[in-house]
Amino acid sequence: MEFLNQNSLYIVLIITLICWFGIFGYLFSLDKKINKLEEKINKESKAVK
């Protein structure tokens, strides 16, 4: 805490990283959902063939 108080630029870095993690987390979870949906669609199309 003392270090951050004296070097406040690192607080800005932490804040930027939090924004990035929030956006990344959302995209990562969306990516997983898309993968699952793709698998499901592929399985169904194979079953139809």
Next chain:
Amino acid sequence: MVFKIVLGIGLTLVIIAGIALPMVPNPSSFFELPVVPGLEDKARIIFFHVPTAWVCVIAFIASLIYGIQYLRTKEILYDIKSVTAASLGFLFCILATVTGAIWSKFTWGAFWNWDPRQTSIFVLLLIYGAYFALRSSIEVEEKRASLSAVYSIIAGLTVPFFIFIIPRIVSSLHPDPIINPQGKIHMNPTMFLIFLASLTGFTAVYLWMFNLRIRFSKIQYQQQMKEQE
């Protein structure tokens, strides 16, 4: 594709400029930022924290508009758009709250002070938390869409009140906002340019995330309809 490359480069430049440009007492060149008394480097949060709050407002207003469109047309696509906008707004609202709380710890001495801005964003989180609780409690699709559209309209109407009005009625420790009672921009031109670029960049990121999520939700919905047939 070009849009995404421009966005990638643009936001990278915003992050570099926002963090790396030196802060000096009397800026003499365009590449210097002024020292903000009492805040020093912590003033740079404006390039990252304010855009998250801005996107949160845009997303909640978008949710309201799509809610109205759903009630007018009864097309399920608008319900999908409304809930997607609300969920993205909620994400950015959490980001604004967390980043603000960290800044507050090092500026005001505590993570949470019940400052008017902190209180109003907390109430917004509760309002939209209830929106998702409402949606998950109704199984019938049309009823869920109609009720949540009405809720999103009422919730959306409270957003300008909580973000723009309440913090200006009650005295707050929060730094002078851009849209202030005097109607003046109290900001150095370089800072203002980076700030505008950041607002634009974050808005574009929101639109991109929104677009991706809508494309996914549409396919998911079509798949569900096929299964029901």
